[in-house]
Amino acid sequence: MAFIALGINHKTASVDVRERVAFTPEQLVEALQQLCRITPSREAAILSTCNRSELYLEQDHPSADEVLAWLAGYHNLSLEELRACAYVHQDDAAVRHMMRVASGLDSMVLGEPQILGQMKSAYAVAREAGTVGPLLGRLFQATFSTAKTVRTDTAIGENPVSVAFAAVSLAKQIFADLHRSQALLIGAGETITLVARHLHEQGVKRIVVANRTLERASILAEEFGAHAVLLADMPQELVNSDIVISSTASQLPILGKGAVERALKQRRHKPIFMVDIAVPRDIEPEVGELDDVYLYTVDDLHEVVAENLKSRQGAAQAAEELVGAGVEDFMQRLRELAAVDVLRAYRQQAERLRDEEVLKAQRLLQNGTSAEEVLAQLARGLTNKLLHAPSVQLKKLSADGRFDALAVAQELFALDEGSDKRSQ
Structure with a gap:
């Protein structure tokens, strides 16, 4: 049995690579089932966000190379290209990595809360796919339990520090007065909801939410006094937008250079601040070449994020200690679980031997053998059978020079070296 966590994230791979390795929600169930069918993975889950794509696996014997080959093939990447930015953690290191990720300790934004919900979604999808076992x-x-403890017992989640908050903070640096600015938000998911909340708190003049479905956009818009439109209406809204922040699950860009160029002409080249939080990207990279556009991706938010993290650094050490305790507790429970399986098998064997000897005893009684003799024979037979297999194995271990195993056996059977002498 081996746990493996492997993948890429914002620290090891550029956004260009991350968007090529990302899984869409529609792909996940089929990908999980294929992963378990093609690789030696008995259990599997996939976490895919704008900052990371990670596979969590349980295998009989660790075989990360086969999984990396599958991942590269699934996304049509060369194995060498993937190896250059991938990481692999095994057993307790894999457990530690998962707990750090869920606690926000491995995020671009230290302590960001969204990742725990994303991990819970990954678990739910894997259960739906039938690829998560005991x-x-x-x-x-x-x-999940460790991440909850980290949130409850440390200050790592205090202060609104997130990619969404970082995007709005950057907008405040570019626009001296957000009260005069209009914002176009593309998408209606969790990240855009956070962006809308931060912009609303900053008193932005007007917020427009563009989404594929008007119903979802309207729900979000109503919460923050915004205006809801369809993606098809973006060109008209773009003309009046000083701030554009996008985060959808689209596999192709939904805002191109031409559309932005036309909007700039109508704006008489009044600048537009854009943040593309999505992976794969929603805004064509060529948009950044336009003179009056300030285009940022998630990777460009590092400096803003770092500046806003100082208040959380002190809590990070306490969080790491809680994660360490969580890893130790889980691994201990796992070892105990292995012992339970062995004990169950040993008990079943002992009960089978007991039943065989009881059956013999019953036959002897039916044949008229005295109860005293039957009891004595039952005790001898049961003792001999219970000791036979351990005796054979101990002699073999001794012949092989495995004195460490003999010492373990003495501890296992609670044998005192002086017990024989005292009994004489």
Whole structure:
């Protein structure tokens, strides 16, 4: 049995690579089932966000190379290109990595809360796909419990520091007065909801939410006094937008250079601040070449994020200690679980031997053998059978020079070296 966590993230791979390795929600179930069918993985889950794509696996024997080959093939990347930016963690290191990720300790924004919800979604999808069993299931539950403890017992989640907050902070640096600015938000998911909340708190003059479905956009718009439109209406809204922040699950860019160029002409080249939080990207990279556009991706938010993290650094060490305790507790429980399986098998064997000897005793009684003799024979037979297999194995271990195993056996059977002498 081995746990493996492997993947890429914002620290090891550029946004260009991350968007090529990202899984769409529609792909996940089929990808999970294929992963378990093609690789030696007995259990599997996939976490895919704008900042990371990670696979969490349980295997009989660790074989990360086969999984990396599958991941590269699935996304039509060369194995060498993937190896250059991938990481692999095994067993307790894999457990630690999952707990750090869920606690926000491995995020671009230290302590950001959204990742825990994303991990819970990854677990739910894996359960739907039928690729999570008892071992990986226990690991996820332990991970969620540790992350909750980190949130409750440390200050790592205090202050509104997130990619969404960083984007709005950057907008404040570019526009001296957000009260005069208009914002176009593309998408209606969790990240855009956070962006809308921060912009609303900053008193932005007007917020427009553009989405594929008007119903979802309207729900979000109503919450923050915004205006809802369809994606098809973006060109008209773009003309009046000083701030554009996008985060959708689209596999192709939904805002191109031509559309932005036309909007700039109508704006008489009044600048537009854009942040593309999505992976894969929503805004064509060529848009950044336009003179009056300030285009940022998630990777460009590092400096803003770093500046806003100082208040959380002190809590990070306490969080790391809680994660360490969570790893130790889980691994201990896992070892105990292995012992339970051995004990169950040993008990079943002992009960089978007991039943055989009881059956013999009953036959002897039916044949008229005295009860005293039957009891004595039952005790001898049961003792001999229970000791036979351990005796054979101990002699073999001794012949092989495995004195460490003999010492373990003496401890296992609670044998005192002086007991024989005292009994004489």
